[in-house]
Amino acid sequence: MAEFATVARPYAKAIYGLAQQYDQVGVWGNNLALMAKVVSEPKVAKALAQPELNATQRADVLLKLILSSERMFDKRLHNFVFVLSENNRLSLLPAIYEQYREFMLSEEQTQQAVIYSAFPMSDEECSQLVSVVEKRLRTKLQVRVEVDPNLIGGIKIEFGDQVLDMSVQNKLNALYAAVTN
Secondary structure, rough: HHHHHHHHHHHHHHHHHHHHOOEEEEHHHHHHHHHHHHHHHHHHHHHOOOOOOOOHHHHHHHHHHOOOOOOOOHHHHHHHHHHHHHHHOOOHHHHHHHHHHHHHHHOOOEEEEEEEEEOOHHHHHHHHHHHHHHHHOOOEEEEEEEHHHHHHEEEEEEOOOOOEEEEEHHHHHHHHHHHOO
């Protein structure tokens, strides 16, 4: 997956710069999210991979699927899809969108975070936790919460390249390591 990110980064940077230039960062981000979701569908991926289709036809197939959803779609974004298709990069749209989103969050001085909890959390518990972590990190967080019963109890938070693990499972692993070493 790292190679996808490496190849996707210049495309994401280019489209993000263009979106900024035309003050369309949010709109284009939504459209990229939709395109990423569409090309991730197995049937669509199979249709786009047909060898008898040329680059223009592949781009047209994708754009017709997207435009059938009655979305506003800028001509420059159309051109971007055609460039991706010509370079056989339509399958990179999910990675391009992820990097685009990272640029958006970076500009807003926001980090993505995933909170893993052993049990479901209420909205109030989640917002209190996010508030504490944001104060500690001195940054805003965009959070996704996932339930992971393997933690046994407690929480684990992943943000950027850091992990804050306050789970029972982590403590048991540390205890096991201490006892066996």
